[in-house]
Amino acid sequence: MNRRYITRRVLYGIPLILGVTFVSFLLMVYFGPDKTYELLGKNPTTEQISEVRRALGYDRAFLLRYGDYLRELVTLDLGLSDSSGEPVSVILKRTLPVSIALVLPGFILGNLMGLALGLLAAWYRGKWLDKLVMSASVVGMSVSFLVIIIGLQILLCTPYGLNLFPVRGWQVHDLGSYLYYVTVPTLALVLVTLGYNTRFYRAVMVEEIERDHIRTAQAYGASPRELLFRHVLKNSLIPVLTRIMFSVPFVVISGSLLLESYFGIPGIGLVTFNAITSGDQPILKAVVGLTGVLFVLALTVNDMLYSLVDPRVAKP
Amino acid sequence: MLKKIQIALLLALLILVCCGEPPATNGGKPAKVYRHAMDGAPGSLDPAQAASLYANFIVVTLDDTLYRYKYLARPYQLQPNLAAAMPEISADGLQVTIRIREDVYFMDDPAFANGKGREVKAQDFVYSIMRHFDPETRAQGAWLWQNRIEGLDRWKEQGSDYDSEVTGLRALDDHSVQITLTKPFPQLIHTLTQGYAAIVPREAVEAYGQMLSNHPVGSGPFRLASRDSARAVLTRNPDFRQQPFDLADEGYDPASQANLGLQVLQDRSPPFVDRLEFEFITEDAARWNAFTAGEVHFIKVPVSQFDNVLSQRNPVTLSPGFDGMYHFEASPESGFVYTNFNMDDERLGIHPDPEQNIRNRALRCAMVKAFDWDKRNEIFFYDIGRVFPGAIIPSVPEFDPAGDASYIQRDLKGARELLQANGWDEETLPTLEYGFPNSVTERQIFEQFRNFMMDAGYPSAKIRPMIFATYGDYQRAYSQGKVTLINSSWTMDYPDAENLMQLYYGPNSAPGSNSANYKNPEYDRLYDISAAMAESPERTENYRKMNQMLIDDCVSINGISRTLLFLWDRNAIMKPDRSFLGGYFLRFVDLAEPANTTP
Numbered sequence: 019m020n021r022r023y024i025t026r027r028v029l030y031g032i033p034l035i036l037g038v039t040f041v042s043f044l045l046m047v048y049f050g051p052d053k054t055y056e057l058l059g060k061n062p063t064t065e066q067i068s069e070v071r072r073a074l075g076y077d078r079a080f081l082l083r084y085g086d087y088l089r090e091l092v093t094l095d096l097g098l099s100d101s102s103g104e105p106v107s108v109i110l111k112r113t114l115p116v117s118i119a120l121v122l123p124g125f126i127l128g129n130l131m132g133l134a135l136g137l138l139a140a141w142y143r144g145k146w147l148d149k150l151v152m153s154a155s156v157v158g159m160s161v162s163f164l165v166i167i168i169g170l171q172i173l174l175c176t177p178y179g180l181n182l183f184p185v186r187g188w189q190v191h192d193l194g195s196y197l198y199y200v201t202v203p204t205l206a207l208v209l210v211t212l213g214y215n216t217r218f219y220r221a222v223m224v225e226e227i228e229r230d231h232i233r234t235a236q237a238y239g240a241s242p243r244e245l246l247f248r249h250v251l252k253n254s255l256i257p258v259l260t261r262i263m264f265s266v267p268f269v270v271i272s273g274s275l276l277l278e279s280y281f282g283i284p285g286i287g288l289v290t291f292n293a294i295t296s297g298d299q300p301i302l303k304a305v306v307g308l309t310g311v312l313f314v315l316a317l318t319v320n321d322m323l324y325s326l327v328d329p330r331v332a333k334p
Numbered sequence: 335m336l337k338k339i340q341i342a343l344l345l346a347l348l349i350l351v352c353c354g355e356p357p358a359t360n361g362g363k364p365a366k367v368y369r370h371a372m373d374g375a376p377g378s379l380d381p382a383q384a385a386s387l388y389a390n391f392i393v394v395t396l397d398d399t400l401y402r403y404k405y406l407a408r409p410y411q412l413q414p415n416l417a418a419a420m421p422e423i424s425a426d427g428l429q430v431t432i433r434i435r436e437d438v439y440f441m442d443d444p445a446f447a448n449g450k451g452r453e454v455k456a457q458d459f460v461y462s463i464m465r466h467f468d469p470e471t472r473a474q475g476a477w478l479w480q481n482r483i484e485g486l487d488r489w490k491e492q493g494s495d496y497d498s499e500v501t502g503l504r505a506l507d508d509h510s511v512q513i514t515l516t517k518p519f520p521q522l523i524h525t526l527t528q529g530y531a532a533i534v535p536r537e538a539v540e541a542y543g544q545m546l547s548n549h550p551v552g553s554g555p556f557r558l559a560s561r562d563s564a565r566a567v568l569t570r571n572p573d574f575r576q577q578p579f580d581l582a583d584e585g586y587d588p589a590s591q592a593n594l595g596l597q598v599l600q601d602r603s604p605p606f607v608d609r610l611e612f613e614f615i616t617e618d619a620a621r622w623n624a625f626t627a628g629e630v631h632f633i634k635v636p637v638s639q640f641d642n643v644l645s646q647r648n649p650v651t652l653s654p655g656f657d658g659m660y661h662f663e664a665s666p667e668s669g670f671v672y673t674n675f676n677m678d679d680e681r682l683g684i685h686p687d688p689e690q691n692i693r694n695r696a697l698r699c700a701m702v703k704a705f706d707w708d709k710r711n712e713i714f715f716y717d718i719g720r721v722f723p724g725a726i727i728p729s730v731p732e733f734d735p736a737g738d739a740s741y742i743q744r745d746l747k748g749a750r751e752l753l754q755a756n757g758w759d760e761e762t763l764p765t766l767e768y769g770f771p772n773s774v775t776e777r778q779i780f781e782q783f784r785n786f787m788m789d790a791g792y793p794s795a796k797i798r799p800m801i802f803a804t805y806g807d808y809q810r811a812y813s814q815g816k817v818t819l820i821n822s823s824w825t826m827d828y829p830d831a832e833n834l835m836q837l838y839y840g841p842n843s844a845p846g847s848n849s850a851n852y853k854n855p856e857y858d859r860l861y862d863i864s865a866a867m868a869e870s871p872e873r874t875e876n877y878r879k880m881n882q883m884l885i886d887d888c889v890s891i892n893g894i895s896r897t898l899l900f901l902w903d904r905n906a907i908m909k910p911d912r913s914f915l916g917g918y919f920l921r922f923v924d925l926a927e928p929a930n931t932t933p
Binding site: 073 | 375377378379380383385469472473474475476477478480544545546547548562563564565613614615616617619620623624626627628629803804805806807809810813827836842845846847
C-alpha cells in the first residue's frame, strides 16, 4: 500500500475532526438542552440559578469551553456525567462493549444475508425469484422497527407466544447467556435491515452484471459461481465496503437506541438518548466527538481498503 | 439434505433455549429477588440530589432518614425511623429536639477506617443537611429549609465551612439534634422523611466527591451492588439493625389489607428479600411485556393497557382475566395537573390599566369556562381522574367537597358571553403561547386545549404551540416569563396542604414554583399565617378562602388528580406506594416463595 497515500488520508482527517467537533459543539452550546433547571431544586433563587450555571461551566466563554472539549477528547478525560456524577469515560467503557456485542451479530448477518439475496436477485433479475426477493424486501422495509420489536417480544418472550427468551435484560456472563439475551434483538435487527441491504446490494450487483467484462467472461464460458463470486462480487466491492465502513461508527457508538430501550440493554444508545433528553452535555460531547473521530477513521480505513481492492485509486 | 438442516436448526434452538442465567442463590438456598419496574431512571443517588421519584425510591432503601411514614396507615402518619421518638417541640414551635437511635451503623465501605461502617451520629444528620447549602454539592433540597433554620443561610453566605457551626442546627451530643427555626414550621418533620434528608457519612462524601452519586454509603437495609442505565441491583445489608416489624405500629387495617398476606411479616426484621432489582423501563409496551412474562413483580399500569386491565371504570374494577392473577390497587395521585395563566403577561394577566385588568380577568375566566374537563379526563386519564376546582386536591383533609363546582363545568355559552361583554372578539383576542416539552401526548393535549378554545370563538392561529426539547428547557422558558399558558403538574412533597398553597404564593413567583406569578397580598397574608399553623379547622378555613381567591381571579385552569393503577405479583407481599416521592415500602417487601428461576 502506498505510504504517502495513507499519510495524506490521515492528515486530511485532522481538519475534518476539528470541523465536526466545532460545529457540533456550537450547536450543543447554543441550541442544545440546558441542564440548569433539571439540577435546580424547587423555588430556586436567582443566585442558585447562577451557582448551577457556574458549576456546569455555562458562564464560561465559548472558545475556552471548546478548547477544554478538545483537550478532553485528546486526553480521553471526558469529565463527569451531569446526571449521575459518574466519569464519562467509565460510562463509555461499560456501555460500548455492550452495544457492539448487541449489534454486531445482527449487523454481520444482515449484511451477509443481504449480499447473498442481492446476488441471487441480481442473477435472476426480472424473474419470479427476483420479484419475490424484492417484494419481501419492500415488505421488510415497510414494517416499523417498533412493530417488529414488540411483535417478536410477544411471539418469543411472553406466555402469549413461545416464551423462550427474556423480554429484556443483559446479564451476560458466558456464551450461553449471551445467546439467550442477544437472539431476539438480533432477529429484530436482521428483519429490519435485511430489506434495505438486499435492495442496495442487488442494485450494485445488477450494475456490475451488465458490464462488458462480465459478458466477456460469460463468452469465455465462466460458470455462474465463478462469474458471481470472482467477477461480479469482487468488482463491486467498493460500494459494498463503503456501505459497511460507514455503518461501523453507528454500530460502535450509537448502538441501537430502540433495541436497547425496549430490551433493557445498558448500551451506549440508551445512555446517549437519556443524555439528549436530560441535557447531559459531558456525555453528549463525548459521544458526538467520538462519533466524529470514528467517522474520520472509517473514512481513512475505507480509502485504504479502496486502494487494496482497486490499486488505481491510490495512484497520484 | 433437508433432514440435516432440520436437525441442525432443532439443535440450535435447543442450545438457545437451554441458555440463560443460572438462578441466584443465598448460601445454597434460592435467593429471594424482588424485581420492580420503574417507568423512568434515576439520575444521581446522592441523597442531596434525589429530586426525582425514581432516585428517591432507591435512596430511601440505601439510606436512612430520621422519620418516615407508617407503611400501611392511610391517611399518612409520621413514624420515627432513625429518630428514637417523635420530636420534642418547644411551646413557641421554634425549637425542635430529636433523639437518635443508638444501634445504627453505616454499611461497611472502604471510605471508613478499616473499611468498617461506624455508628450513625447526630453530627452526621447535621452534616447531611448542611451539604444542601454548600454550592459544591449541587444539592436540590435546600428549598425545604431555606430561611427556616436559624443561621443556615448565613453559613452558606460565609463560605459553607463545615468546621464552623450553624446556630440553628446543632448536635447536642452524639445522639441528640437541636433545630432552631426562624419561624414555626410544622412541616419540618415531613421534610425529614424525604430522601433529601437521608443521612450520609462525611468520610464517604470526602472519599467519593461527586461520585457519591454512584457509590452510595448509607445505613439502609440494602446496598448498591450495580447500576447502569437499564437497572440497579441492591443486595441485602447483612449488618442492618434488628427492628422487628409490627403490623399494628405500621397502621395495618385488616378490613382492607388482609388479602395482601402482610401478616407473615409480623415480628420479623427487615429486609425480607435478598435482592432488590429495579428495572428502568420507560417504554410502556416493553414494561407491560416484561410484567406479563413474569420478569418483574410490579408495574404501574400504562394508560394504554387500561382497557385491557379494567372491566369497568366506576368503580374501578379489574378484568376477570387479571383478577386472581395479580394484586391490584387504584391509587389517587398525591398531586394534580393544571394549566396556569402567566399573570405577569399583560395580554391576559395583571395590567396596570384597571379597565384592561377587568377585561383580562374576563378573558381568563372565559377560557376556564371553555375548558372541557370531562373530555380531558376521558381522553387522557381514562375517565378515572378526579376533577376538582382550585389547588386543594381531594386527597388532603382541607379539600372542600362542596367547593365551587361551576369552575370545572364547561359553559360555552357563558364563555362567549363573557368575551363579548368585555369587548373581546377575533380581532382583539391576543395571540397566546402554550408551552410544552416535545412529546406526542403533550402535543395531543395542546391540540385538545386549542380545540376547546376554538369552540368559544378563539381563533386557532392565536393559540400557538411553543415546543421545547426537554422539560428543563420548558421550565427555563416559563421561569423567564416566555410562556403564557403553562401546562404542568405538581406532585406533593409531603401530605400537607401547605405544599399546594405555596404554588400560588407571591414570593414563590418564577423562577419559583408559582409559575402563574400570582401575587395577591391577601392570599400571601393568609399563607404566611397558615403556613406556621398545624392542621386545624382555622387553617382549613384559611386554605379554602385562598382556594376561592384562585377561582375568583381565574389564575389557572385547574385541576385533575390522576388515578394510578398498580398491579403486582401474588407472590409479592407488599403494599406499594408512589406518593410524596415514596419508596419506603420497598424496605418491607417480601416474596411468598423464591421467584427468581427465570431471569
